[in-house]
Amino acid sequence: MRIQIHYIILMMLVGVGLLNCTRGDSSKHTGSVKYQQYYVQGEELYKSYCANCHQLDGSGLGRVYPPLSKSDFIEQNFEEVICIIKYGRSGELWVNGTMYNQPMKGNPALTDLEVAEIATYIYNTWNTQRGIVEVGEVTPILAGCAEK
Numbered sequence: 001m002r003i004q005i006h007y008i009i010l011m012m013l014v015g016v017g018l019l020n021c022t023r024g025d026s027s028k029h030t031g032s033v034k035y036q037q038y039y040v041q042g043e044e045l046y047k048s049y050c051a052n053c054h055q056l057d058g059s060g061l062g063r064v065y066p067p068l069s070k071s072d073f074i075e076q077n078f079e080e081v082i083c084i085i086k087y088g089r090s091g092e093l094w095v096n097g098t099m100y101n102q103p104m105k106g107n108p109a110l111t112d113l114e115v116a117e118i119a120t121y122i123y124n125t126w127n128t129q130r131g132i133v134e135v136g137e138v139t140p141i142l143a144g145c146a147e148k
């Protein structure tokens with residue numbers, strides 16, 4: 001009798017687990033093939049477009065290049081980060097209590113998909129596991145930054 005009850009409870013737990021996986025936005029699931037593709041492409045793009053300055057491990061370089069790993073700026077400014085990847089930035093910038101002030105050139109040749117892939121990489125490697133950053137999310141943001 002005891003064993004049976006344990007078995008029933010176990011099956012209920014498994015059931016809830018399965019439901020959680022199938023419910024909700026499955027594309028955000030970091031196990032999905034699409035996520036893996038974005039992430040792997042994003043890593044390659046990061047190496048060629050960003051690592052020179054921000055370093056492979058995202059730690060930045062002294063007072064010159066701000067870190068991308070554990071950056072409070074990245075955590076708090078998703079839309080601006082999308083814009084920076086493509087259009088760059090200049091002026092004072094605070095990251096984790098340190099001020100940086102050195103212009104970053106943009107990468108206007110990047111497609112919306114490439115920006116989404118880079119964002120997927122930086123938002124899932126060192127910072128909160130945000131899940132996939134979809135190209136559909138990035139396109140309207142990029143259209144907005146051109147106006148700034």
Ligand code: HEC
Binds near residue numbers: 046052053073089105
């Ligand atoms: C030539 C060096 C250089 C390259 C290459 C470069 N950056 Fe930057 N990046 C900077 C500098 C300098 C700043 C600070 C800008 C400022 O002071 O306004 C910055 C700022 C940032 C920030 C905001 C601050 C932070 O650390 O959270 C992000 C995000 C960022 N860069 C991401 C990228 C990504 C992604 C790429 C590749 C697509 C890239 N950068 C390529 C130099 C660079």
